[in-house]
Amino acid sequence: MFRVLNRYMCKVTRIIAFVRCLLAAPGAVPVRGRLLQIAVSLVIVGGVLSWAPVIAASPQVTDIRVGVYPGKTRVVFDINHLVTFKSFVLPRPYRVVIDMTEVTWSPKLRNSPTGGLVKAMRFGLFRPGASRVVLDSEGPVKISKAFVIPPSGQSRSHRLVVDIVKTNRQAFLMSYRRPNRKSVATSAPRQSLVPVPLRVKSARPDAKRLVVIDPGHGGVDPGAISRSGVWEKHIVLAFSRELRRALLATGKFRVRLTRNRDVFLRLRDRIAFARRAEADLFISVHADSIGNSKVRGTSVYTLSERASDKEAGALARKENKSDVIAGVDLDDQSNDVINILIDLAQRETMNESAIFARKLVDELGKTRKLLRNTHRFAGFAVLKAPDIPSVLVELGYLSNPTDELLLRNPRQRKRMAAAMSTAVEQYFKRQQVLNKP
Ligand SMILES: [Zn+2]
Numbered sequence: 001m002f003r004v005l006n007r008y009m010c011k012v013t014r015i016i017a018f019v020r021c022l023l024a025a026p027g028a029v030p031v032r033g034r035l036l037q038i039a040v041s042l043v044i045v046g047g048v049l050s051w052a053p054v055i056a057a058s059p060q061v062t063d064i065r066v067g068v069y070p071g072k073t074r075v076v077f078d079i080n081h082l083v084t085f086k087s088f089v090l091p092r093p094y095r096v097v098i099d100m101t102e103v104t105w106s107p108k109l110r111n112s113p114t115g116g117l118v119k120a121m122r123f124g125l126f127r128p129g130a131s132r133v134v135l136d137s138e139g140p141v142k143i144s145k146a147f148v149i150p151p152s153g154q155s156r157s158h159r160l161v162v163d164i165v166k167t168n169r170q171a172f173l174m175s176y177r178r179p180n181r182k183s184v185a186t187s188a189p190r191q192s193l194v195p196v197p198l199r200v201k202s203a204r205p206d207a208k209r210l211v212v213i214d215p216g217h218g219g220v221d222p223g224a225i226s227r228s229g230v231w232e233k234h235i236v237l238a239f240s241r242e243l244r245r246a247l248l249a250t251g252k253f254r255v256r257l258t259r260n261r262d263v264f265l266r267l268r269d270r271i272a273f274a275r276r277a278e279a280d281l282f283i284s285v286h287a288d289s290i291g292n293s294k295v296r297g298t299s300v301y302t303l304s305e306r307a308s309d310k311e312a313g314a315l316a317r318k319e320n321k322s323d324v325i326a327g328v329d330l331d332d333q334s335n336d337v338i339n340i341l342i343d344l345a346q347r348e349t350m351n352e353s354a355i356f357a358r359k360l361v362d363e364l365g366k367t368r369k370l371l372r373n374t375h376r377f378a379g380f381a382v383l384k385a386p387d388i389p390s391v392l393v394e395l396g397y398l399s400n401p402t403d404e405l406l407l408r409n410p411r412q413r414k415r416m417a418a419a420m421s422t423a424v425e426q427y428f429k430r431q432q433v434l435n436k437p
Pocket of ligand 1: 216217223224232285287288319
């Protein structure tokens, strides 16, 4: 056993020495070529380790530090296991993205460090198998170096180091347009909204209706964060599971969640999920946060080109930013999600959405304080499925201490879920009556 382990460790040491040698010889190979070689050798090291007869736990990022030096900002990730990574920049707004093998994050990393050229930082699961860090940068920047330092001396961690330097807009665009800038993680098959044909109504009218619940945000996009540090992505997932339980308990519906773990989903993927599943109803669940901590109450939103009021418009713009927050390169995609132009086919669906929204308001009003003008309209991208009645529920305000307490309380969540389940029942009962010959 020890002999086998020893052999593997020798291999690992040789490869690490090779990486070190590459790093120690600036100018010997152009930086991009060198990074490529390092990436290749990291894959090899990863491969060797995965064959080693030692079963390693999934890698964890144990610490993140931002160091400000003359002319550069250095971001260091301590990781207890070797990972492969890739880094690139994105414009509008200026961002640096670091994709790596799926990792977990130490619970002590709740407040991400910032400093120098790093204005803000987010991290989380981008898709199964790939984690992502997004840095919002102060103006156009360039990644001058990105490398891994293997454990040495006192440190048992692998240190992933990313150096960022200021650049000008033109140089930024040049590096952004490099042909190989695309991340592996973002090159998953595109699911456009266009090719899915409009749905023909279910051939079996007796079949159980399918409700798709969409817990907002997730993974690298945390959503709103309360003052005490509660994240919207966690609250809405807990609530969505509660709502699923309530709906299933009626015995009348099938239920699916767009996500059932802490992972990011693009807005268009949420819609595509519902359309592929042939959902009869789509409920996106959120919990907002605003500057005024006195505002509280539940509100329900449906799609419209023009917002019903200023706040609803601002909320839609905020929720539509999810893809930008998660470091999705919008230049790779057509604008069909963000573009809220509504065609005729969508009008009937919108009427249905509004009818369901009113039922929700009636039922939720029996259990909980509502925001004034509870049913509002705005251009929410996630509500754009042309053939599925869709609503977005803001359960409450994480910025309000009372709302936050209610949302954190499982009993209160259960009450709200029961009210929403009743609204779903009534909505489909009405449809049944209308469809009777
Ligand atoms: Zn939200």
